[in-house]
Amino acid sequence: MDFFIKYLLSILIFFPVVSIFLLLPVNKKNEGILRNFSTFLSLVEFIFSLYLFIYFKQNTYKFQFVEKFNWIPSFGASYFLGIDGVSLFLILLTTLLTFISLLSSYRYIKEHVKEFVILMLLLETFMIGTFAALDVLLFYLFWEFMLIPMYFIIGMWGTGKRIYSAVKFVLYTLSGSLIMLFGLIYIFIMHYDQTGDFTFNILRLYNTHISNGFQLILFIALFLGFAIKIPLFPFHTWLPDAHTEAPTAGSVILAGVLLKFGVYGFFRFAIPLLPSAAFALSPFVIILGVIGILYGAFVSIVQKDLKRLVAFSSVSHMGFIMLGLFAMSAISVDGSILQLLNHGITTGALFLFVGMLYERMHTRQIKDFGGIAKKAPILTTFFMISVLASVGLPGLNGFIGEFLILIGSFHSYPVLTIIATSGIIFAAVYLLWMFQRVMFQDITNPAAESFEDMNLREIITILPLVALMFLIGFYPMPFLERIDPTVLHFLSMINHHHKAVYNAIKLKAGLSNA
């Protein structure tokens, strides 16, 4: 047990790989076994990940479950893992959503089941690795390879323009992350030049002193990588395509976990490494975020395709998160991090529902639906809860996050926050309108007459998410009290760094004047 707890992160990262090897001998034809077994393995993974939660020490910002081994001494890269309050929940979200999306795809994925489950498990490994890595190179390794399983999932099991979407997704994100790689390498080299310490250890890289001008350039480099992943407003066009064409499980993972990496990257890398630039550019980022909020909402209103609507709603929601993160007050950053979880849960659930509707009706056009509520009360209930959580109805999870973000950001950016707040109106407009047209009213499409309600498997799929919506809505403290110390440390750290750089520059300026 001691061993288990000590190397829990590694076990979590590599257990899916082990699972793949367990699955490899299974015959391709045995789809039932493949599905059940892989789902079971992902459930085991999720249960393992719960140990992280149990053994996580609350009142500290320090990294826990730390593992450190030499990896590539020549690059100063090490196998360095550890989690704090933020990555803890993101890892839990990852394991949960992987389990859920595997469970959800019993009906959707009809061919190449083996490849599918293997890719999902592979993806899980890389997602967890990205959240757990404290070494920049290790992080980048996980971060970038993640694209590949996702690319296959979209391209092989997607619908419509799947190849276009998959390729767009990969190229878009790849270009961003390569620019980001440049920034990371630059900081690494700079740190080396300053200290002679050849290391990719992020905790040590935090101490790099970078002049303001460089910070701006590097920040833009990192920004591109992370902003595309989020995606922030003008970089978002891969998202609707990828989300729309991906299979349900792919959309769930994409929305639930992959979009989080951008924000996580800002939180872990871009802002603490380049605090002055982050401070200086935060109005611009926030403006982009706020534009994203409204733009995503506006465009969602007129969407005709269910999935595309949910996809654009992600743009809007991620805008809130960026607003909160870059407002850089404890409350708003707390809210942002919580909202990361919330968005994963709610949007994941929404995609699951869209998937269920699609499986039954083989269409995603809103106009083809209507009156589903009459046929499927259970689905309606759960769907409604998810929609409301996405709308940000109090009592459900979305509200807490949005409220904390807005109330925290208001102090520094009142006008922008007010504009952002108006997003909650439009969220209600597009989601409720969609819900009304899909679920309410009378049945217009004869295909809906034979609409089946959710079966037990689907209920099990949804139930954890709905339970979490209520839990976070009514009692977010277990989450907040773990996130809060990390966030406070984050803020104190960037303030400290910011001041240090500022003072150094002031000193320099003073000397040159004299």
Next chain:
Amino acid sequence: MDNYLIVASMIFCIGALGVIIRKNLIVIFMSLELMFNAANLGFVAASNRLNLISGDIFVIFVIVVAAAEAAIALGIAIAFYREKGTVDIDMANELKN
């Protein structure tokens, strides 16, 4: 030495000119030989002026290589001629894009 080098480079450039403007494989090959010989002249001149021998040695190897290349070149020319019935390099146009 400068004068020799200028002559050598002149011959070199004439050789290059031949390679560029001619389409006859055989003539191109002869122009290549010119270019090699220009280099030879340069080496001999340089080693003479610097009171060295190594340049002259180089020339011997260049001559060897030129002979070997001649063998290959003429072999290729014959093979090409056998397939296309000409030695016009414009006919070598199957591989493109």
Next chain:
Amino acid sequence: MHNMPSIYGINFLEKSMLSIIPETVIIIFAFMVLFLTFFEKLAKRKNSYYLSLIGICFSILYVLMLSGSNIYGFYGSVVFNSFDVFLFIAILFSGMFTVLMSKDYMENSEMPVPEYYSLILFGLSAMMFLVSSNNLIMVFLSIEFMSICAYILTGYIKGNTRSTEAALKYFILGAFASAFLLFGAVFIYASTGHLNLYAIHSFLQNISYADSISRSGGMGIKVYISVGLILFLVGLAFKMSLFPFHSWTPDAYDGAPTPITNFMATGIKIAAFAVFLRIYSLIYNFNIMNFNDILWLLAVFSMTFGNIAALLSSNIKRLLAYSSIAQAGYILVGIIGGGFYGYSGTLFYLFSYIFMTAGAFAVVVIFESSDIISLDIKRYSGIGYKYPFIAASMAFFLLSFAGIPLTSGFMGKFYVFSSAVKSGYNWLVVIALLNSAFAAFYYIKIIVKMYMPDEEPVSIIRGAIDDGLMITIIICLILTLLMGVYPQIFINFANNSADSLWRI
């Protein structure tokens, strides 16, 4: 000059002989393979195949045995140190893969076999000589030797107009470029008075030392040597297939027998880069002129041109050819980055480059048949489901080309790019990174074809897949993955060899 008694000293000769043992072994085996033609029975295809493999393995063995030594042999004609060990192994791997790939290929053709394998072995020995050469004569001679083997092998498919045409183009362009190289050597010689690279190195060191004192002396020499170096660079850049000198690459790759394409793409390129690295580290960076500026341009153009041209290619061999032009650009970034870090990175990249390229070409060989349509990437439709392992490997190699992590391609790129950042070539790195993002498109295009076909899968394998090909793929796969996940051993290896470049 030379001290006569020591020249004829026994010790000296012994040591000198040691320095060329790996090459000698290869040459001996080449002759043995060639002699097989005299015996009808022995000339069977498999004998020469196994014999060449044994020869390569022996050579590798000898290289490893000699790995610690640092020999300056044959009056400075050759050196043998860690640098050579690293590249010998790389080149021998490339040769081994070529041989392994060839078996299947040769069995299905009417070509004389022993000559083929012996030419490969001769070519290998030429590359090794090139790597270890320390003298402009040796450099020129080995380049020509290597090229002649390549010319012959390129045109090896008798009666195939494409093959002959490829040989023709390759030969004329190659000879043309060699003439430039030779003429460059004239100027280097004329200005320094030396042919030995180390001697030129120390000469230039003295010049720049004198320069730093007086600021006047050596200006003329610098002008002289820089024209020599530029012309020399033209010849080398041709072999490295950098942008304006790349034009032979797609055509020769396309027309040549596929194993030979692999040979050209891996062996020749690596040998050329190795000798360039050696010459560059010894001669180019003495502030004679800022050669990095020129290389910068070459690198940028090569990457961009290679990637852009590959974008619309539908012939897989041409696509890989264009991609190899781009890869040459990336490798050059490491050399531009320079310093210990950059050279080590370049070597690492070169090493990793062998495995991804060889793996990809092995897959191409599997799916190739006599008609040229078999090279169209459309034929790869749906093989992901029919041949999962091969397709997965191919996908992995392509990802490695694209520089996705977990593959050696990423580590190599990372290494060279970080060295360039370290030296302050930020824009170069940004351009290179954008290029590799852009390049991912056409690699992914093939993966799309393999796994997400529009039409029904086309079955194209002629029967059982040859063992040699499978071994190649498996070795390449393992090493590509290993270098992507745990590159430290290879980095140490590369570090050692880069280190020995400075130990003069």
Next chain:
Amino acid sequence: MDLKILITWLIPLFPLAGWFLWGIFGKYFKGLSGYIASGFVAASFILSVILFFIVAYSHGFTDTLYPWVYAGIFKAGVSADIDRLSVIMLVMVTGISTLVHVYSIGYMKGDKGFSRYFSFLNLFVFSMIMLVISNNLLLLYVFWEAVGFCSYILIGFWYERKSASDAGKKAFIVNRIGDFGFAVGIFLLFVTTKTLNYETVFAAIPSVPAYTTTIIALLLFAGAVGKSAQFPLYIWLPDAMEGPTPVSALIHAATMVTAGVYMIARFHVIFSYSPAASEVVLIIGTFTAFFAAFIALTQFDIKRIIAYSTISQLGYMFMAVGIGSYTAGIFHLISHAVFKGLLFLTAGSVMHGLSGELDLRKMGGLYSKMKTTAVTFIVGGLALSGIPPFSGFFSKDAVLADIYNKGFYFAWIIGEITALMTAFYIFRLIFLAFFGEPKPDQNKHAHESPQIMTIPMIILAVFAVIIGFLGIPPFNDSLFYNFLHTDFKNAYNFAPFVNNTPWYILSLISVFAGLLGIYAAYLLYIKKAFDPERIKSIFKPVYVLSYNKVYIDEIYNFLIVKPLLVFFDFLWKVIDVKVIDGAVNGIALAFAGFSAKARRIQNGMLMSYILTLSIGAAALLLYYFIR
């Protein structure tokens, strides 16, 4: 745990449990769920009454159930603030809820969403209770929205009807617009005072600059405008009548819509420190009161008439709180809850009797068919018209008298005119529906409602009669005033009394106005002294304006909704697809173009290759030369 704290938390717990039970296990209970749900709410009511007496004979208290959101300096717990204001509201909410629940058992009988209905009704009661007892703004906001959600789901209860689901959506979205302001107000308040707890906020408010307070107050008021259906956000309330009638009674008359008034009374400290904001409240209230009454004059849908009347009466309440007469406002709130609940329930009974008919033109002479309903309806009507001794008289007079005595004469005049109009339209309804000749086709099946429906109506009618006596002696000496006033003593008295006109004079004027309205209705619809058609044609523009609800919906649709939709479509189809994605795809296409160009270099011609090579060599030499 202290008993009173236990009671406090048990009050919301019952309906919460009800919601949970009926939501999940509803189909196993079937018809029983209605009774048990009513029982749960009744239990809450009884506990509320106990709590009322506890508070009345001791003092208020606060208690935190559990820490809810602690992030940085932001702290909000799930906690209750029990004082006289909240217990009064509690008793009112749970009381009327109980009655409506009981009534619903009969009204909703046989509906296939029976348990769903009770589930959400219970959820609403829970949310309303929590709204009333919450002690910080975050919790208040949460349940403020939660009641909105319940309203949304109950309006759209019959979701198959497009109009119903449209109305639900409209209610939610319009409420959200108000909530937007409310939320921003909370943000500003938090940023100003660093806290959201009532006590600490109120303690900090006097030291806050006046303009900040005004902005906060106005933003909070925006929430109230949305929730309490004031101009210009009242548009959802008439449409909300698509829901089941008991829902209209409970949510859209008695409880939820009065939350805005409650909120302002609760935040009297903020509002009273900002006379400007209070003035805005007064103006909006006055205008809405008049405006809604004006529309109600000519409507034919009985529920809509009552809905407009609700809007109008809410206007009165805002007038009251706008001049700082919080007790008067709350008093009117309570009495209005009773008589308007009554009116809706009776209207529901009428509908029930006429199998869903709502059109006034198709009714007539119902009095003979459904006596209980008619009588209780008339009681409600009289209360609404402010005829003594019904409750409306006392409460409305308390409001109007305060307005007059505080010197807001114009508002007072409008109020009186509105009172006249109120009496007119409600008695127009009564006369048209219950008197006159029966309409043959419709009234054939007309029948009295079952007892389970009539009993709650009767109880409410009794209360409508007696509750007014809490206002005795009238004016600022009444029982109610004295009881509640202690809660408002922190308020800054920004509008002192300027007159001391005796209450009976003002009451007389009011009663006169009411009677005049009734008489006018009587003349028009019973005596037929004038032909209504003629009056219609005389005042044609006014009539048309009123009949078409001043075209507000159309104006909104034309000025806001349509252009926005067009704009959104433009954003998507042009900006997103063409511009941004077009740029991305354009780059890809450009590269493809380059690629075609680059491949032209590789044209297969050996001479061009040679040329490239030699140009390259020459260029390299040239590069060094020009350097």
Next chain:
Amino acid sequence: MEALFYVFSFIAIFSALMVVTMRNPLTSALYLVLCFFALAGFYVILDMQFLAAMQILVYAGAIMVLVVLVIMLLNISRIKNIKSDLHQKIIGVLISLILFAEIVLYIINGAQKRPSGIFTHALIKRIGNTQVIGEFLFTGYILPFEIASILLFVAIIGAYLFAKKKF
């Protein structure tokens, strides 16, 4: 000596020009031989009589005979008809001129290099140029010498493979 240099230069350059301009490849070949003779003349001036002999033997004797043989082997009348385009000529001349100009400019800018070796005219005269070359070839450059032999061998195989009609 100076006069000889100019004479040889003239002959070499003129014949080189003729090589690239003559329509008939046979004529070109003969001019090429002339050019080789001129170069051999240079070598004699530069004390390398051995090289001059090699030049004539290997180039003029062996290579050129081979070339002429091949030309004869191929159909001469068809070869003569291969014409080059005008624009190609213009570009070729331009590029060659630029190349030449650049190289010459470098040569002129470069300073005169002082002698660094010991093999002066007198020394070579004393030892004899053939012996000097031989000594070097078989000591310092023994390895290239061996490689060159293998190279020639490989070239023979190559020529044989290319020229063979069928396997």
